[in-house]
Amino acid sequence: MGKITFHVDLDNRVKKDGTQNIQLRITQAKKKLRVAVGFSVQKIHWNDEKKEVRRTHPLHSQINNTIKSKLLEVERTYLKSQVTSRKVTASTLQKQLKKEIAGESFVQYSKLRAQQITNPSSRSACKSVLSNLDVYLKGKDLLFEEIDYDWIKDYERYLKKLSNATNTIYNNLKPLKASYNEAIKSGLFEPDKMSPWMRYEGKKAKSVRTRLTIEQIALLEKLNLRPGTNKFQAHNFFLFSFYLQGMRVSDALQLKWANIINGRLEYKASKTEKSRSKKIIQKAAEILNIYRKPRQKPTENIFPFLKDLKESQFADDVWRKKLERLPQ
Structure with missing residues (x-):
């Protein structure tokens, strides 16, 4: 059948988040089979010469240990077959590796x-979904093979019994579906039949938002609050966000004077990571003038809620939680 060789490299396909799957390439008689090891990184974090993740990546140690472990396992299996004269093909090793990496454990x-x-926001939301799943499983594992249409419906009914709204149930199941399908796409798991998620139709209700009327906004604008109080700060913060077409609270909290450029607000939305550019209307400019100081530093926050807190002092998840608690 020919000698089998093993190499580690990055998948040529770049995912939406800018990362590429780390994969183990198994070659036999010019036939190449690939297995994703379960991690993906940006190319800047990959050392192609050493075939490992650079120290610049926060999970470099964990990922490199996984790579070495899986590579050692298939090499050991292959060498053992040579001693025992058992035939082992690249395809056999590929299937074995898929099972080992996934561990058959969906969780x-x-x-x-x-x-x-x-x-950070998406990561926290996904971890919350998995935490809810852990509660449902009561400490038990969940294998890929155990997920079928009936399991999905059972979990949906469980979420309903907890009095979750339609959209909450949808948001708890959507990441599980994405994870299951990603495992299939990356070659970590192959269902015997079509994905059970193909049969499941998740429901999502149209959100009904209560909006303030123009008259109510006018009343808010006329409020006469004592400067420096929490109500005064919250009042200015809300109106400024409203004047800027409804900025997210987390984005408005982190605004710095450097974001004010030529009469426009230039910033990157934290949730979508997309750049935003909005004209600062007169009413918003008047609020900015309340907080403007002589010799204003570009790096200073516009609103005082974060005080001396700096994002660089905290891990992403911790920083996000602090933003969620503000303003108080």
Whole structure:
């Protein structure tokens, strides 16, 4: 059948988040088979010469240990076959490796996948979903093979019994579906039949938002509050966000004077990581003048809620929780 060789490299396909899957390439008689090891990184974090993740990546030690472990396992299996004269093909090793990496555990795979989500908000939401799943499983594991249409419906009914709204149930099941399908796409798992998620139709209700009327906004504008009080700060903060077309609270909290450029507000939305540019209307400019000081530093926050807190002092998840508690 020919000699089998093993190499580690990055998948050529770049995912939406800018990362590439780390994969083990198994070659036999010019036939190449690939297996993703369960992690993906940006190319800047990959040392192609050493075939390992650079120290610049926060999970470099964990990922490199996983790579070495899986590579050692298939090499050991291959060498053992040579001694015992048992025929082992690249395809056999590929299937074995897929099973070992996924561990057949949907929970384990999903938690590893959640750690790789770069957006703090999305990562926290995914971890919350998996935490809810852990409660449902009562400490038991959940294998890929155990997830079928009936299991999905059972979990949906469980979420309903907890009095969760339709959209909450949808948001708890959506990440599980994405994780399951990602495992299939990356070659970590192959269902015997089509994905059970293909049969499941998740429901999402249209959100009904209560909006303030123009008259109510006018009343808020006329409020006469004592400067420096919490009510005064919250009042200005809300109106400024309203004048800027409804900025997210987390984005408005982190605004700095450097974001004010030529009469426009230039910033990057924390949830979507997309750049935003909005014209500062007169009423918003008047609020800015309340907080403007002589010799204003560009790095200073516009609003006082964060005080001396700096994002660089905290891990992403911790920083996000602090933002959620503000303003108080």
